[in-house]
Amino acid sequence: MNKGIGRKIKYFRIKSDMTQEELAKDIVSVSYLSKIERNAADANPQVVKQICERLGIKPERTQDNHIQKEVHQWFNQLLNGELIRAYESYQMIEAEIESIIDAGLYWLVELHTLYYFVLTDREELAERKYIFLQQDIDKFNEIEHYYWLKFSGLYFADRYEYYDAFQSLMRAEKMYPKEHFQDELEIHDLYFQIAKVSTNLYYTYHARVYINRALTFYKNTYRLRRCGESHLIVGITAKRMNEINEAIEHFRLAKKLSETIKDDHLLIDYHRAMGDVYRDMQLNDEAIEYYKRTYELTKHHYSERELQAIMGLCRSYAQKGDNDSAAYWCEVAQQLIQTGESFSQLLSYEVNSYYYILHGFDQGFESLMVNDVLPFLKEKQLHYTYAHYLKLTANYYYNERKYKVSADYYAAANELLDVVRVVDNY
DNA sequence: GAACGTAGTTAGGGACCCGT
DNA sequence: ACGGGTCCCTAACTACGTTC
Structure with a gap:
C-alpha cells in the first residue's frame, strides 16, 4: 500500500x-x-x-499526470539539445521534487540532471552528481541503468576521458531497452555519441560505422544540425582513411547546413576541419586561411574552439617553417590559457610543448613530458595521442644523443598504435 | 460447527556488523 | 564513535487440518 x-x-x-x-x-x-x-x-x-x-510531508501519493508530462518534456529537450527550454523546465522540476519521487521518476530525473550539468558546463555539479549516483547503481532498473551508462559515458567524454566514455557507451548500446522507446531518436543519439567518442580515440572504423547509421536517420528525419555535425565526423573519418575529396565534400555539406540553420558552432567546426585537411596535405597557406577564419569567428569568446583555432595557426606556421609567426600564435595561446577559463588539459599541454618545439628543447621539455603529459595520457588511455607524444619525446632524446632511451620510446609508441588498430578492428 | 493444534507469514525489535 | 544495514528472534495473526 x-x-x-x-x-x-x-x-x-x-x-x-x-x-x-x-x-x-x-x-x-x-x-x-x-x-x-x-x-x-x-x-x-x-x-x-x-x-x-x-x-512535514504528505503521506499520500500524488497521482498527478502533469508532472510526468513536464519531466518527460524536459528529457526530450535534453535529448534535442534545447538548452534554453531545458533550463526553464529544470527550474520547474526542481520545485516539484516531492511529486517526482512519488511518480517513481526520482532516479530518471537524477540521471538526466547529471547530463544537464554536463551540457551546461557545470563541471563541479556534474562531478558531485556522478559520485552521488554511483553509490546507487544497484538500485537502478533496466532503463535507469541504460541512462546511467549513457550519461556517465557522456560525462567521461566531457572530461576528455574518451576511453572510459567509449566503454560506457558501448555497454549502453548492448543493453539498450528497445521496447521502452517508441521512436528511434534515442538509439541514433547514442550512435552519434559513440561516433564522436570513437573519433576522438582515432577508432576510425567504429566512428565510420556508427556515424553512418546516425546520419541516415538524421537525414530522414530532417534534423539539420545533427546532419551537419554528422557530416563533419564522416569527413574526419574519410580524411583519416586518406579519402581527401570525400572528406572535403562532407565538410562542404556541413557548411551549407550551418548557413541554412545559422549555427555558428557548426560553421566554426567546418573551418577548423578544412584547416586540418589542408594542413595534413602540407598546404599550409590554405590551412592558415581557414584557421584565421576560425579564429575570427571565435575571437574573444575565450573558448576551447578559440584555443583550437590558435593552435591550428601555430601548427601550420611551424610546419611551414615560419617560426616567428608560430611563436607569435603560441604566445597568444599561452595568454588565452592564463585568462583562467578552463581549457582541456590536453590542449594546454600542447601549447606548452609547442613552446619548447619553437624555442628549443631543454630539460623543461623532458620534465613536462615525463612528469605531466605522458602520465596524463596514459591515465586517460588516449593511446593515439599518447603514441604521438611518445614519439615526440623519442625525438628529443635522439637529438640529445640518448639513443637507447629514444629507441625505447619509439618502440612503446609503435606498440600503442597497434593497440588502437586492434581495438578499432574488433 | 466449536475447540484445539500446528505451520506459515508478517510487523517489529535487539544485537551485531561494517564503512567512515 | 556514529550512522546505517543485516541477521535473527518474538509476538501476533492467519490458514488449514483434526478431533470431539
Whole structure:
C-alpha cells in the first residue's frame, strides 16, 4: 500500500538533517525505519502517517499526470539539445521534487540532471552528481541503468576521458531497452555519441560505422544540425582513411547546413576541419586561411574552439617553417590559457610543448613530458595521442644523443598504435 | 460447527556488523 | 564513535487440518 514511500521518507529525512534514530524515536525502532526506507517492509499506515508528520510531508501519493508530462518534456529537450527550454523546465522540476519521487521518476530525473550539468558546463555539479549516483547503481532498473551508462559515458567524454566514455557507451548500446522507446531518436543519439567518442580515440572504423547509421536517420528525419555535425565526423573519418575529396565534400555539406540553420558552432567546426585537411596535405597557406577564419569567428569568446583555432595557426606556421609567426600564435595561446577559463588539459599541454618545439628543447621539455603529459595520457588511455607524444619525446632524446632511451620510446609508441588498430578492428 | 493444534507469514525489535 | 544495514528472534495473526 505504501510501496515506494521509503525513498521519499529517506529523501526528506536527509534533507531535514535527521538521523534514522531521530526520525524513528517513539514511532518505530531504528532498524524498522531502515527497512521502511529501503522498501523492505510495508509499514502500518498509522506509522507512515506519524513519520510523514514529523518530516512535514504528505503521506499520500500524488497521482498527478502533469508532472510526468513536464519531466518527460524536459528529457526530450535534453535529448534535442534545447538548452534554453531545458533550463526553464529544470527550474520547474526542481520545485516539484516531492511529486517526482512519488511518480517513481526520482532516479530518471537524477540521471538526466547529471547530463544537464554536463551540457551546461557545470563541471563541479556534474562531478558531485556522478559520485552521488554511483553509490546507487544497484538500485537502478533496466532503463535507469541504460541512462546511467549513457550519461556517465557522456560525462567521461566531457572530461576528455574518451576511453572510459567509449566503454560506457558501448555497454549502453548492448543493453539498450528497445521496447521502452517508441521512436528511434534515442538509439541514433547514442550512435552519434559513440561516433564522436570513437573519433576522438582515432577508432576510425567504429566512428565510420556508427556515424553512418546516425546520419541516415538524421537525414530522414530532417534534423539539420545533427546532419551537419554528422557530416563533419564522416569527413574526419574519410580524411583519416586518406579519402581527401570525400572528406572535403562532407565538410562542404556541413557548411551549407550551418548557413541554412545559422549555427555558428557548426560553421566554426567546418573551418577548423578544412584547416586540418589542408594542413595534413602540407598546404599550409590554405590551412592558415581557414584557421584565421576560425579564429575570427571565435575571437574573444575565450573558448576551447578559440584555443583550437590558435593552435591550428601555430601548427601550420611551424610546419611551414615560419617560426616567428608560430611563436607569435603560441604566445597568444599561452595568454588565452592564463585568462583562467578552463581549457582541456590536453590542449594546454600542447601549447606548452609547442613552446619548447619553437624555442628549443631543454630539460623543461623532458620534465613536462615525463612528469605531466605522458602520465596524463596514459591515465586517460588516449593511446593515439599518447603514441604521438611518445614519439615526440623519442625525438628529443635522439637529438640529445640518448639513443637507447629514444629507441625505447619509439618502440612503446609503435606498440600503442597497434593497440588502437586492434581495438578499432574488433 | 466449536475447540484445539500446528505451520506459515508478517510487523517489529535487539544485537551485531561494517564503512567512515 | 556514529550512522546505517543485516541477521535473527518474538509476538501476533492467519490458514488449514483434526478431533470431539
